[in-house]
Amino acid sequence: MNWQLNWQIVFIAVVAIFLVMAVLTTIFGARDVKKFLRELEDESKSASGDDTTPDKKADP
Amino acid sequence: MDSQVTDALRQTNFTVVDAVIVVAYLSVSVLIGVFVRRYAKNMTAYIGAGRKVGTWLGVATMLGTEMGLITVMYSAQKGFTGGFAAFHIAAIAGVGTLLVALTGFIVVPLREAKVLTIPEYYEKRFDRPTRVMGGILLAFAGILNMGLFLKVGSMFIVGVTGLSDQGWALPAVMAMLLILVLVYTTFGGMISVILTDYIQFVVLSFGTLLVIGIAIFQLGWTNIFETVQSTMGEKGFNPLAEGSGFGIWYVIWMFISAGLIGSAIWPTAVSRALAMESTRAVKRQYLWSSVSFTVRFMLPYFLGISAFVYIMASPEGADLKALFFPEEGTREPVNNLYAMPVFLGRLIPTVLLGIITAAMIAAFMSTHDSYFLCWSSVITQDVVAPLRREGLSEAGRITLTRVIIVLIGAYVYFWGLFYEGSDDIWDYMAVSGAIYFNGAIAVLIGGIYWKGASRLGAKAALVAGFTAIFGLGPVQQAVGLQYQNAAGEWFSRFTGPQVGIASVVAALLAMAVFSLVAPDRKPEEAKA
Numbered sequence: 236m237n238w239q240l241n242w243q244i245v246f247i248a249v250v251a252i253f254l255v256m257a258v259l260t261t262i263f264g265a266r267d268v269k270k271f272l273r274e275l276e277d278e279s280k281s282a283s284g285d286d287t288t289p290d291k292k293a294d295p
Numbered sequence: 296m297d298s299q300v301t302d303a304l305r306q307t308n309f310t311v312v313d314a315v316i317v318v319a320y321l322s323v324s325v326l327i328g329v330f331v332r333r334y335a336k337n338m339t340a341y342i343g344a345g346r347k348v349g350t351w352l353g354v355a356t357m358l359g360t361e362m363g364l365i366t367v368m369y370s371a372q373k374g375f376t377g378g379f380a381a382f383h384i385a386a387i388a389g390v391g392t393l394l395v396a397l398t399g400f401i402v403v404p405l406r407e408a409k410v411l412t413i414p415e416y417y418e419k420r421f422d423r424p425t426r427v428m429g430g431i432l433l434a435f436a437g438i439l440n441m442g443l444f445l446k447v448g449s450m451f452i453v454g455v456t457g458l459s460d461q462g463w464a465l466p467a468v469m470a471m472l473l474i475l476v477l478v479y480t481t482f483g484g485m486i487s488v489i490l491t492d493y494i495q496f497v498v499l500s501f502g503t504l505l506v507i508g509i510a511i512f513q514l515g516w517t518n519i520f521e522t523v524q525s526t527m528g529e530k531g532f533n534p535l536a537e538g539s540g541f542g543i544w545y546v547i548w549m550f551i552s553a554g555l556i557g558s559a560i561w562p563t564a565v566s567r568a569l570a571m572e573s574t575r576a577v578k579r580q581y582l583w584s585s586v587s588f589t590v591r592f593m594l595p596y597f598l599g600i601s602a603f604v605y606i607m608a609s610p611e612g613a614d615l616k617a618l619f620f621p622e623e624g625t626r627e628p629v630n631n632l633y634a635m636p637v638f639l640g641r642l643i644p645t646v647l648l649g650i651i652t653a654a655m656i657a658a659f660m661s662t663h664d665s666y667f668l669c670w671s672s673v674i675t676q677d678v679v680a681p682l683r684r685e686g687l688s689e690a691g692r693i694t695l696t697r698v699i700i701v702l703i704g705a706y707v708y709f710w711g712l713f714y715e716g717s718d719d720i721w722d723y724m725a726v727s728g729a730i731y732f733n734g735a736i737a738v739l740i741g742g743i744y745w746k747g748a749s750r751l752g753a754k755a756a757l758v759a760g761f762t763a764i765f766g767l768g769p770v771q772q773a774v775g776l777q778y779q780n781a782a783g784e785w786f787s788r789f790t791g792p793q794v795g796i797a798s799v800v801a802a803l804l805a806m807a808v809f810s811l812v813a814p815d816r817k818p819e820e821a822k823a
Contacts, residue, residue: 238532239520242379245386246593250504253590256583257500260354264493267349275331275486 303614304633307457307640313649320653321475324494324660328479328487349572352493353580354587357567359492362499362591363662364448364655369720370592371635374599378523378531380539381596384549384721389589391554396581401559402568404743406577411569413562413735414677420742421750423681428757429738430677433562436731437670438703440724444666445469446711447632447720448659454636455652459629469708472659477704480664481697488664489570495661498654503594506643506651510601513642514609522608523600548792551799552725556732558588560739562673563665595635602638611641632720671699726766726791729798734760737802741810752810759798759805766794 373381395402410416414433418426449468450459458464479487511519523531530539534546558564558581568577605612606619615637618629643651675696680687687695737756741748764770768785771777776794777785789797 238529239379239524242382242532243520245382246597249385249389249586249589249593250507252586253500253594254504256354256586257497257504260351260583261497261500263351264355264496267352268490268493270349271352271489 301460303618304454304460304629304637305457307455307637308643308645308648309456309640309652310645312645313652316646316649317653317656320498320650321656321660324491324657325475325479327490331486331490350576350579350583352489353567353571353576354583355496356489356492357564357580357584358500358587358591359495359658359661360488360563360567360665361587361662362658363444364451364659365444365662365720366591367595367598367655367658368447368451368632368635369724370595371599371602372632373721374596375603375631375634376599377534377540378527378600378603379520379596380530380532380534380536380541381599382593383534383541383546384553385589385592385596387546387549388553388557388592389585391550392558392581392588393585395555395559396578396585399574399578400555401739401743402565402577402581403574405565405739406568406571406574412673412676413560413565413739414673416742417738417753418677418681420748421738421753425738425750425753425757426677427681428754429735430673430681432734432757432761433731434670434674434678436728437562437666437673438706439730440727441663441666441670441703442707442710442714442727443720443723444659444663444711445473445707446714448472448656448663449711450630450632451636451655451659452652454633455640455648455655457640459633459637466712469711472656473704473708476660476663476667477701479660480667481700488661488668491657492661495654495657498650499658502647502651502654505647506639507594507597507601509642510598514601514604518608519601519604522604526603526607544790544792544796548725548795551736552729552732552795553592556728556736558584560732560736561728563669566665566669598639599635602634605638605642606634612638667700667703668696670703671696674699722791723767726763726795729763729766729795730761732760733763733795733798734758734802736760736799737806740803741806745810747810747814748806749810749813749815751813752806752808755805755809756802760802762801763795763798765789766791766798 370381373384394400405413405416408416408419410419412430414426414430417429446465446469449465449472452468452472453459453461453464458468479491530536533539534541535543568580571577571580606615615634617625619631619634621628639651640648675687675692679695680692734757737760738748738753741752741756765774765776766789768777768787768791771787771789772785776789777787779785
């Protein structure tokens with residue numbers, strides 16, 4: 236087994252796949268961030284009308 | 296330090312412009328933490344981000360957490376000392392994560408159980424004492440594991456800014472970073488962590504790829520491999536070669552620790568799975584994260600190897616050779632953790648160096664806040680709350696979690712200043728983490744996949760897994776597992792990996808044997 240050639244191929248392949256993944260994650264991750272914030276905002280608004288949520292006794 | 300050392304370590308492209316970039320970047324991160332504080336009103340939101348994280352954001356936050364500055368530093372150190380042979384760890388980590396993605400091994404059942412922490416699952420499956428016991432072990436091992444994060448991360452800042460010859464610099468940077476991360480984490484919890492993880496992912500991913508491109512351009516692709524070949528020989532490529540510093544036991548140990556456990560059992564990774572919006576999203580997150588788990592090791596290894604080549608074969612780095620590889624009897628070598636940051640400080644041009652440094656500090660913060668949050672929430676949720684008869688309110692839990700975060704912060708500051716470990720940082724982390732995960736893997740596998748697993752079996756497995764502590768150097772010296780020769784050098788009778796593997800086997804056997812010998816009573820038997 237040629238370890239040097241093996242690691243060269245693995246390294247190039249990993250960097251190429253990671254580059255594609257980084258582009259996809261950057262684009263679609265931004266969409267997820269918007270959705271995430273919108274849902275938190277909605278939940279925050281609905282929770283503000285429920286005065287038992289923040290300080291209620293939780294089950295031990 | 297003599298003037299040769301001082302001059303060599305002070306050479307850097309880091310300027311005031313870079314410092315301004317770093318301050319601006321970090322200010323934005325802290326502002327995000329303050330801004331999202333209003334959303335962190337209950338524990339599900341504070342430590343689980345309300346379970347609303349989508350797949351791509353989950354992928355970003357997974358890498359944001361797992362590719363922290365500590366990972367970059369210890370991996371670069373491994374690449375610097377082990378050459379390309381260290382790549383096997385990255386390959387194993389990637390394959391392990393891929394297997395978890397394809398099978399849903401452990402993480403999908405945990406997400407289906409809708410728990411916030413792993414010990415919480417112990418109570419659902421077994422009983423409350425198992426949860427408390429698991430929580431104590433998990434927090435102990437986790438806090439011990441992160442004990443060197445602050446110091447090693449600060450060494451990067453000190454090295455890249457050319458301050459490593461200044462005695463005051465390291466403790467000062469440690470204090471500054473600690474305050475920054477404490478403020479940021481206690482404010483927003485997991486929500487702020489996830490949002491800043493995304494920004495960090497973008498900057499760090501493209502920044503690291505760019506830096507690697509610059510390193511290859513400056514040093515030469517062929518030259519990098521030829522230099523490793525000429526200086527290290529086959530052991531610079533083959534992890535099984537004699538003298539490589541790895542060997543078969545080490546590779547097996549990596550299959551367990553960096554492969555399956557790193558992705559399926561390690562709580563900070565699992566906490567990301569538990570924050571996902573669905574089990575389908577968990578699997579997709581892990582599928583992409585198999586690339587992340589490879590990259591988070593492999594790219595820093597390459598930077599460490601590049602630093603090695605820069606010092607050994609480049610005229611610009613020749614002045615560093617006498618510092619990191621002094622001739623025997625001349626002087627003590629400079630800590631090789633400094634090799635990569637000093638190299639980057641000379642390689643990367645101004646402005647880009649500021650951006651990369653800022654991203655690295657953000658990576659540092661991201662890892663710290665995740666770990667602070669993880670261990671403190673385990674202590675709150677799985678140790679303190681279950682032990683209080685009168686229960687603990689949501690607000691009380693969040694306050695307690697914040698107090699524990701500050702206490703852990705104080706610990707990592709002083710541990711970093713006083714601990715004098717001689718092992719590579721990665722090996723220290725693998726062994727200290729094993730104190731928890733060796734028992735946890737047996738309890739989780741038994742609990743999820745074997746109906747016959749019993750409460751006593753779970754507790755016995757946790758105790759058996761704790762024996763991994765005998766892999767730590769200072770503990771081995773204390774109990775006689777290491778001996779000194781006439782010259783005062785320490786030698787191990789059993790290496791950390793050998794102890795770790797034995798401990799995993801012991802935990803699995805303990806789970807099986809004690810479950811068979813003392814099975815849980817069925818509900819109808821209990822009633823009778």
